[in-house]
Amino acid sequence: MLNRTRVSSTLKRLRRCLGDALFPAKCIGCGQLFHHDAGALETAHTGGLTHAAGWIPGLALHFCPGCRGQWTAVASPLCSRCGLVFKSRQGEDHLCGRCLDRPGAFSRARAAGIYDQSLRMAIHALKFKGWVGLAGPLGGLLLDTFRRYWASGDIDVVAPVPLHRRRFHRRGFNQAHLLVRRWRLPGETVVVRDLLVRTRATAPQTGLDRRQRRTNLENAFSVSRPGQITGKRVLLVDDVLTTGATVNACATALIRDGAGRVDVLTLARAL
Numbered sequence: 001m002l003n004r005t006r007v008s009s010t011l012k013r014l015r016r017c018l019g020d021a022l023f024p025a026k027c028i029g030c031g032q033l034f035h036h037d038a039g040a041l042e043t044a045h046t047g048g049l050t051h052a053a054g055w056i057p058g059l060a061l062h063f064c065p066g067c068r069g070q071w072t073a074v075a076s077p078l079c080s081r082c083g084l085v086f087k088s089r090q091g092e093d094h095l096c097g098r099c100l101d102r103p104g105a106f107s108r109a110r111a112a113g114i115y116d117q118s119l120r121m122a123i124h125a126l127k128f129k130g131w132v133g134l135a136g137p138l139g140g141l142l143l144d145t146f147r148r149y150w151a152s153g154d155i156d157v158v159a160p161v162p163l164h165r166r167r168f169h170r171r172g173f174n175q176a177h178l179l180v181r182r183w184r185l186p187g188e189t190v191v192v193r194d195l196l197v198r199t200r201a202t203a204p205q206t207g208l209d210r211r212q213r214r215t216n217l218e219n220a221f222s223v224s225r226p227g228q229i230t231g232k233r234v235l236l237v238d239d240v241l242t243t244g245a246t247v248n249a250c251a252t253a254l255i256r257d258g259a260g261r262v263d264v265l266t267l268a269r270a271l
């Protein structure tokens, strides 16, 4: 007698393959049409990460096989505080010149990959084209990075970097929140969506130098419920870390209002 579960999964696979043959996907990276390979279709629904295969299953549906390998995971040697990836690929992690000169309000920042190539394209598609379906696999990559650098119990509160109300309404979502929305965290760690509020609309940071970025963001953030963070270890989450001015302004507000320590996690790190 035929196993019903096996028949139904074979039918499902057949339907997916037929659909794929008729409607190829468009690659987010290079714009070419491509057919999903069986591996991408199979693993796309498992929810797990397969870094060994070079890419994240859910994202494999949106990138052709050629573009999937086009991203660089962050690896040592890097700045032990801000996570800056050193050009020289020799030696141990150590503090970069900027952190030695002027350590900011956060204690440690880490990222999954370099802000370049396919990872940059995936973040752009999520943020500017509204492909919110990418938030699942990208959030999985972020969670995987979180587990790599922080032990269970190291963080009390996970807080997405907020958008100003006006930008939020224009975009319809806060990408930083979408990335952590589905996280299941052990113990007491909680995700607090609106811990930080952007009280002032600021000019876009693009095109500003480091100092202008800092001034642009002064007093732009406030903590919605300061009592909730007294002595707590907070993890700030965002999509990209460029100069660190945004997360530093958030961390300053959190520390001022009583947080014990602030760390930072982003999907990508600009070089």
Ligand SMILES: [Zn+2]
Pocket (backbone or CB within 6 Å): 027, 028, 029, 030, 031, 032, 063, 064, 065, 066, 067
């Ligand atoms: Zn491609």
Ligand SMILES: [Zn+2]
Pocket (backbone or CB within 6 Å): 079, 080, 081, 082, 083, 084, 095, 096, 097, 098, 099
């Ligand atoms: Zn540094």
